[in-house]
Amino acid sequence: MRIEFSDLGLVYYKDSYKAQLEAFNRVKEGIVEHALLSCSHFPVITLGRQAKTNNLLVSERELKEKGVELFNIERGGDITYHGPGQLTAYPVFNLNLLKKDLHLFLRNLEQVIIGTLACFNLKAEQRKGLTGVWVEGKKIASIGISVRQWISFHGLSINIKDDDLANFSLIRPCGMDIMITSMESVLNKPIEIGEVEKIFKQEILKWPK
């Protein structure tokens, strides 16, 4: 499996979105088979198609004061937060070359995250009927994707830094009353985003054919 990796660093949401569209076109035109963008975001809340506005627990004015951006986007799922303490990854995969199966794609992404966390001695798991990855009953990674012409975009985020969890209190994540955790919270030691990113890229190359 050939993946073009791009590390965007710490970026504003709109810049990563533009990079995703560019990657989408490269994949669509067959310039690359698959692409993976990795980054961290300046604080941003994104609302998916199923988002209910009452899952945003503060006013837009309060968000502005806190320096948190807000975007409506076309991915699946409800409401989520992205920030500088997460690794966010956008797999732009050509499913015409893999399996044309939306649920299998979600489950495979979960396995990549679980494999990544296992390298840090974190035992993570899937939950039947709920997309995402969980550790000790708390959600540590979220997923929401879109597929157009059987090419994926949008993606996933893994909570890494402990000090970025407070902003989850601005929302009801995914429209559910769930507890959120991070790698640092569970491991009780500092973890660098770059370390996780490196392992994540190795794990995603194990994608099943």
Next chain:
Amino acid sequence: MAKVVLPELGENITKATVSYWFIQPGQQVKEKEDLVELTTDKATFNLPSPAAGTLKQIFIQEGDTANVGDVLGEIE
């Protein structure tokens, strides 16, 4: 008349929710242009129009769920 049919979206996927019609009844659509967005689990899927023409009717409204093989709308 071309039928807009909910396609196979995966091995164990029997249904999906119509989450967004990009085109409204009476509007023109090109072949392969995004016509309707389907949602299943945490994934959305843009279904392209099967033909060029006018979207004549919508049978499954936004927020409603349909089974694989169901007709979602008609292009004339």
